[in-house]
Amino acid sequence: MSSVISVSNLSKVYGSGFKALNNINLDIKRGEIFALLGPNGAGKTTLIGTICGIVNPTSGSVTVGGHDIISDFRAARAMIGLVPQELHTDSFETVWNTVSFSRGLFGKPKNPAHIEKVLKDLSLWDKKDSQIITLSGGMKRRVMIAKALSHEPQILFLDEPTAGVDVELRKGMWEVVRTLQQAGVTIILTTHYIEEAEEMADRIGVITKGEIILVEDKAGLMQQLGKKRLTLQLQHKVDAIPPALAPYNLHLADGGREITYDYDTKGERTGITSLLSDLRNAGIRISDLDTEQSSLEDIFVSLVRKS
Template identity: 65%
Template sequence: MTTMISISSLSKTYEGGFQALKTVDLDIRQGEIFALLGPNGAGKTTLISIVCGLVNASTGTVKVGGHDIVADYRAARELIGLVPQELTTEAFETVFSAVSFSRGLFGKPANPAYIEKVLRSLSLWDKRNNKIMTLSGGMKRRVLIAKALSHEPRVLFLDEPTAGVDVELRRDMWALVSELRKQGVTVILTTHYIEEAEEMADRIGVITRGEIILVEDKATLMHKLGRKQLTVQLQEAIDTIPESLAAYGLERSAEGHALVFTYDAERAQHGVAALLRDLAAAGIPFKDVNTTQSSLEDIFVDLVKEER
């Protein structure tokens, strides 16, 4: 796939010596949804701010659509829409005027039909003549998204876009993101709601302490790092686990009515079948089995913990 954003040897050190980014290398493909995950202070917002031209890098280069963000900054920024974390909007402007003005900042000709389409997609059309100061926090967040889309960008950054918003906005926004991907727009999001990344993202990047520690296709990541647990419900409680089953690393429930086997993708094919056979050989009858799989959040927590 075509590379839309190319980040090479990027670092950022603020005054006082704090190093927010440490030699970041990252390519983001055209038309994908890329989720950047990391704990608070990991460098997510700094990275986004550099790409969008809001913060100057200390070293390294960034290209957007083949345009260097420093040498060819106008062409690069015209491709980018940004939905920031902060609710900073023009309090006394109407919704329609504010979004139209944002389009004009990029030198785009007026296009009321397109602005209407964006506002309708975000359930803002009925509020188009309202002053922004009269809107709720959730509606102001919708206006920020509309402003970011006003100039028809090919790259959309969503920095914690659903933090503190209502369920309805979250649903509308992800429907919009799905539609943008169909149109070939590249979407980069940071989020604390990891289930959203699990639901929407094509690839996952994990950043901690200013370093990208992993970039992987979501499906591959879940397969490689995900863990499954097989819970075997026993017909009768047992006090101890027989030595013949020690290799499985089983855990016994508090009452002894269940055994829990934790395994990864590599052990799945043979481990489960072998365990059930060995249970029968050990004279331990069971009445039911069920499995659970670790979520992306579990994987993320484990990765960050290991890095620390």
Template identity: 75%
Template sequence: MPPMSQTTTPQTATSPIISVSGLTKTYASGFQALKSVDLDIRKGEIFALLGPNGAGKTTLISIICGLVNPTTGTVRADGHDIVTDYRAARAAIGLVPQELTTDAFETVRATVGFSRGLFGKRKDPALVEQVLKDLSLWDKRDSQIRTLSGGMKRRVMIAKALAHEPRILFLDEPTAGVDVELRQDMWQMVRRLRDNGVTIILTTHYIEEAEEMADRVGVISKGEIILVEDKVELMRKLGRKQLTLSLQAPLAELPPALSTFDLALATGGEELVYTYDTKAERTGITTLLQALSEAGIRFSDLRTSQSSLEDIFVSLVRDRS
């Protein structure tokens, strides 16, 4: 990966590299894409922005990168306001948009060099060579972009975003329609960049991706950031499962012998719901079933369910309203 420009200005671990406050966006159609978003991205982290389609992920990224005008609110990137000091802010940012949009007749090397110039950097053939090699594009350097496969074009877009040695990299749905090999290459590259001090913000609607890559996860739904959490903590929440037992005889209340378990009665005492953590060393299912048997509680059926990302969204949104 390109050597990152070494700035030694001391910066505390808590000072955000991107700071979004009170950001709203209402499109001309009247659609409110963002409703007062506040978000801090820490320097050097991999931040995954999760959310269903139409949640506002791309709008948020587009505003930070200068593609969409904000309605109200401010964004600071690398310490610079994205509107009043857009040159300095944008020079620090690299963007790989979701849509596969490239020139057709340019060569790979020319288009990457073009990007570097556009972002105000002097020509540096050695650096462009390194970026192309890192993305396995060096063999294709003199090919016209239109002759490349979809996966190769995606690599070209990443190379363009890295050509000016950005300190912040946005990857909007980087793995949409991408094969396994490129996905692996991409995650390797993201880790290398992070090791070089680059802050990476990626959007996805796959929880597995966030799980694999991110340090922190933000969940956006209907234009609002409804949760920002360390990945480990979020995984614990997402990792919860429920075991529902249909009882032969309804219970009026939980017997004291079962008070140590995370139990709840449902549907008028006909069902017993046990919530447990799949990531824990012990789920406690065996002991629960033993305790139930000892307490003489019989059940006619059982089922387990796992809270999906969609469920988490729904419950989070419901909790807020």
């Protein structure tokens, strides 16, 4: 897949002197769903704002569809739809007018058929003549997505699309995002919910303190999730793992009082039964054992702590 957004050595220092982005390098592939995961204040909104031309970068560069976001701002911005984190939705305008007007802001000729399709895709068609102020929170959020799609962008940014949205509606939102992807839209969403990144994303990026500390295919992360660790407490300290046990790739810990064994829960067999009998044959006696699973949450928390 070719990249549709390219961020190089991007940094942002706010007027206050605070460095919100520190040398970000990131490529977004055409047609993917990319989830940007990070704690409060990590720099997610700042990064999105910079790519969308709302925040001025301090250094570095960004291209969108090959267009530089500064020297070729209009062409870059026209490719992007943005649903901001803070929604301003107390409008007396109707849904139809709001969405149509937004298209006009991009200098695009009227296209009622497109607006109709967007409203239908987002299950808003029967609300087209309703004033925004009369809608529920979840509907308002969908109106904001419709607005962002009004000018037929190829890229959609969703900044915390499901913050404060109930479980049912969140699932509805995921459906909407998937439908958009099938229609060829590249989607970048930010979220605090690991579950959401797990459910939605093709790739996941983790950002903390203005730095991207991990970008990985979800499949790769899920593979790590399938790993479990068996920890065996030994009755007697050993100096080394007996050579007969080499195939298990065991590790000695706690000064020789503990052996750890990593295995794949998704594999055909875990190897635990034969390991235990081979240990017995090697004369190693176990006093206790324990297993633990690493979840995306664990990986995330330990990454953010370490950085």
